[in-house]
Amino acid sequence: RRIAVDPAAFVQQGRKIVAIGRNYAEHIKELSNDAPKEPMFFLKPTTSYLPSGGNVEIPRGVAAHFEVELGLVVGRTGRDITQAEADSHIAGYALAVDMTARNMQDVVKKKGHPWSAVKGFDTFTPISTYIPKSAVSDPDNLQLTLKVNGVTKQDGNTNQMIFKIPRMVEHISSIMTLESGDLVLTGTPSGVGPLVPGDHVTCTLADATGTQLAALEFRAVQREGGYSFQP
Amino acid sequence: RRIAVDPAAFVQQGRKIVAIGRNYAEHIKELSNDAPKEPMFFLKPTTSYLPSGGNVEIPRGVAAHFEVELGLVVGRTGRDITQAEADSHIAGYALAVDMTARNMQDVVKKKGHPWSAVKGFDTFTPISTYIPKSAVSDPDNLQLTLKVNGVTKQDGNTNQMIFKIPRMVEHISSIMTLESGDLVLTGTPSGVGPLVPGDHVTCTLADATGTQLAALEFRAVQREGGYSFQP
Ligand SMILES: [Mg+2]
Ligand SMILES: [Mg+2]
C-alpha cells in the first residue's frame, strides 16, 4: 500500500519525526518544567530536515534555541511494539538538533495551543548522515556535545535519559504506528540556549571508547520573508 | 532529492497532515475556546489515515470526538505561498474527519503539553477518495454533514470559515514548506461529539447545487491493546 522506505535515506523518504520532550532531569530543571509520568512527544514535519553544512533560518521575532539529541531511525514498521522487540525495529541512528522557537513555545504552553509551529519551521531539524546500527555497540552510553562558535554549550550522555529507548518505542507505537524511515528524537540534555545570525554550531556523537560516530555542523542565518512572530 | 508524490495517491504517499483548529465561530463557542488572531494549526501523522469503510479504533479511556472537515490536497510544493498563488498549489480536495481524544486534549491544554498524541492515534483521520479540483467550482461554498447512526450531528458550510483557504495556505507555508501530497484540514463546524463502539458514521460533501462530491463512512470499535489513557 505504501512505498517502501530505505532507512539510510530517511531524510529524503521518511514520513514523520516523533520527538520526545523532557527526557533528561537537568534539562527539565533548566526550563522549570514538571517531569512527565510517561514519555511526552510531539511531531515535527520532515520538511524541517536540514542536512549538515546548511543554514538554520531564524524567523523574524523568534528566539531559536538548539537542543542536541540522539535520533533513532526506524527500519521495520510496527505497532504495539514491546520493549523486548524495540531494538529489532531500529535500523540505525542519527545526530540531530531539535530547534525550538522558545519564545513562541512559552506563549503556546500558556495558552494550551499546539507545539507544531514552534517546532516545525523549515530548517529546524539539522541532521547528520545515517549511522548504521552495526556502528553502535551501546546506544544507552553515547556522549552528545554541542558547541556554539567553539564554546561547549551541551555535553551530555544518553545514560542520563529518564525513559530508555525501548520504553519510548513502546509508548509511541502504542499510539501511532512507527514506519520504516521515521525518526524518533530522544530528548536533549541540559545547556540549551539561543542562536543568533552568524553563529556556527558543531555537534558530535561519540561512544564510550571515544570513537566519534557522527558530526553535524550548521550556521544560523536570518530567515528572509516568512512568518514573523509578534507576541 | 525527494520522491515525487501523486496527489491522487496522497493517502499512500503524502508526508504530512496540517490541521487548522478553531476556524468556525460556532465550534469555537461550543468548546469555550478563544478565537485565534492568526490560523492555529497542528500536525497529524499520515499513519492516522483510515480509508472509508474502515474502523476507527477508540483507545481505552479515551473520549473520541468526531470533527468533519474539508481537506485540501497539495499538488505543487511551495514555501511562502502568497494568497494569490494559493489556488495553483492545490490539486484537489477530500472529505475527512479529524478524530480527537477530547478528554486527553482537555488535560494537555491545561498542562501546556503538545497535541500530537491527542490527534495522532492510528485510524484518527478517516478520509474519502480524492476529489480532483475540476469537480469543485467553489470550495468556499461546500456543505459538510456528519451523521451518527443516521442522526445528523454536524451540518455546516465552508462559507462559515473564519480564515479562508488562501490565508491558511499562506500562513502554513510561511512556517513550513507544503509539499505535493500533503493534506490541509480546514477546521470543523459546530456539532462535534463523542463516538462509542458500535456507532456508524456517515459524512457527505456537497456543492451549492446539491451535487454530492464525496462520501465517507466508518464504524467505531474498541481498540484492542495499545495506549490506555489514565487522567
Ligand atoms: Mg527536544
Ligand atoms: Mg503538537
Ligand SMILES: [Mg+2]
Ligand atoms: Mg479539527
